[in-house]
Amino acid sequence: MPILKEGLKKLYFPSTVLKLVRNGPNVPAVSNTLTFRVPPSMNKFDIKSYLANIYKLNVLDVRTANMPAKLAGSGGNTILKRQKFKKAIVTIDHEFKWPEAPDSVTFGIQDAVNERSRIMNRLKGWRMRPHHGIQAAKKAADGEAAAAAKETTKA
Numbered sequence: 001m002p003i004l005k006e007g008l009k010k011l012y013f014p015s016t017v018l019k020l021v022r023n024g025p026n027v028p029a030v031s032n033t034l035t036f037r038v039p040p041s042m043n044k045f046d047i048k049s050y051l052a053n054i055y056k057l058n059v060l061d062v063r064t065a066n067m068p069a070k071l072a073g074s075g076g077n078t079i080l081k082r083q084k085f086k087k088a089i090v091t092i093d094h095e096f097k098w099p100e101a102p103d104s105v106t107f108g109i110q111d112a113v114n115e116r117s118r119i120m121n122r123l124k125g126w127r128m129r130p131h132h133g134i135q136a137a138k139k140a141a142d143g144e145a146a147a148a149a150k151e152t153t154k155a
Contacts, residue, residue, distance in 0.1 A: 014054060016042060018088075022098065030097045032060075036088045040066060047088050061091040 019037040027033065038047060044062040051057045069084040 014050065016046075016050070018047070018050060030095050032092050032095050034090045034092060034096055036090060038064075038086045038088050040084060040086045042086065042088075044088075047090065051090065057090075058093040059090055060093055063089045065089075 016039055021035050021037055023031070023033065023035050036047070042050075044064055047062050047064070048059045051059050065087045067085050067087055070082045071079060
């Protein structure tokens with residue numbers, strides 16, 4: 001029977017995605033704990049093996065919590081539901097410092113926001129107007145109805 005050892009399995013193209021998310025407000029910017037959003041099917045051993053093989057991290061501890069699905073809000077008659085996920089809090093052997101937030105001008109984020117607001121303002125007050133042929137047909141029908149009403153009042 002082969003002996004199972006951590007970190008020896010080679011993964012070239014992993015089929016799962018671990019998202020690194022910022023820690024809560026009570027955790028300092030420089031710490032040795034990382035928080036990941038992982039699929040609910042992954043267990044602690046999978047998470048530790050994944051981080052050791054893909055990112056060459058020395059993982060000391062893994063804590064997981066299943067986060068339930070939540071109602072995100074409603075838009076009219078539809079109710080939106082956020083997907084459930086698993087949160088993994090991983091302790092590594094060295095300290096991790098988050099990089100500074102990027103400048104929005106550098107990445108063109110502000111340009112995209114301005115462009116979207118410009119488009120939305122351009123469409124504000126926009127409405128469908130009936131086609132001229134349909135509008136003329138309605139006027140003609142209204143005129144005929146008015147003429148018929150006058151004739152019935154004369155008779």
